[in-house]
Amino acid sequence: TRTQVGIVGAGPAGLLLAQLLHRQGIDTVVLERQDEAYVRARVRAGVLEPGTVRALKAVGAGDRMLREGLVHGGFELRFGGRGHRIAMDELTGESITVYGQQEVVADLIDARRAAGETVEFEATVTEVTGTDTATPVIHYRRGGETGEAAEIHELHCDFVAGCDGFHGVCRPPQSRSYERDYPFAWLGILAAVPPSSDELIYARHDRGFAMHSMRSPSVSRFYLQVAPDTDLAEWPDERIWKELRIRLSTDDGWQLTEGEVTEKSVTGMRSFVSDTMRHGRLLLAGDAAHIVPPTGAKGLNLAVSDAQLLGESLISWYADGDEGPLAAYSDTCLRRVWRAQDFSSWMTGLLHRREGAEFEQRAQLAQLAYICRSTAASTMLAENYVGATGM
């Protein structure tokens, strides 16, 4: 079979790209390894920058987000037993929208179907070849990971969009990259309890980072800094609630509402950037090209901004034969990616506990106090958080 743009991966990057291209009459095929139920249920990020909200609206996938998303004009930094509000809206004129990534993905799948198109679920890409020719080929197997009928299909394309996440197959393994590892991970839970705060809380505590987020008026999301090799079996619900109670506690009697834990997982943390996001007719977008630690909530937002830029570049190529935006795609994306990398690793360092690093822990507290006191410093944090960095 043949298509114009073959898209590997039905995450936010691949699905948004498909929608952008379809609206300009460009033919796409989306191949996704997992089944649909899995993709719709996969709990991940939850903070949308204003630019991400605009991008989803622009492709007709924003209605439910506008109805159900929670618009927040600020968030809280909590340390030393006290909370301090960072008023993003006053400092930058912008707000964030709290809306689960799985809902974004579900809305994009529904929008694609409403446009009369499909997503090929349980189609595992094994290899992409001919990326330095005008007709690259995607090789894939039906039946997902363990498809017993191991027949390999070929999809011939003008371009391949590698939107297959960090563990995908599109990024050439020998390509150059820049990396940083962190000696901790996040244990995340979803709980069927109303949020105990109107806004997100990022807490720095001597026992480690904790965060309170949410998904709706009746569903809360929490994260705890844990060791990278953490076994979930060692974290029964009661231990999680106890640790959250301690790390989120304040001197003014703030109460945490506890309840049923409905999802639990551990996510490692790393920074990773590919040297280039283009290899001939193969273009990478999202986690396939770069990973950030989750502290600044940038992963999903970068995937969306990559997809937008890639969509615009391909549309220029098809509409006017203009090669320029495609030639600039990687450099343009990477400028924003590096800004987000710096911010995410800075915010991670600001809030996490490193074993034995007493000097850093005292410096953290001094920096946090300064951020809360200084308009310049809090504006720096707020601008980066909402993505208003001019990148």
Ligand code: FAD
């Ligand atoms: P993905 O969403 O990873 O989508 C890639 C898709 O490609 C997947 O559906 C995958 O199944 C598919 N795929 C992979 N290989 C193949 C193949 N060979 N063939 C076909 N399909 C393939 N960010 C935050 O900001 N906050 C968080 O709390 C947070 N939590 C996270 C938790 C986890 C477990 C992970 C993995 C990431 C988390 N992130 C978080 C990061 C954020 O979710 C990602 O940055 C975002 O999903 C990137 O979108 P994407 O479309 O590039 O990739």
Ligand code: DHB
């Ligand atoms: C969420 C995730 C993040 O990484 C973050 O910084 C804030 C919120 C969330 O899942 O809600």
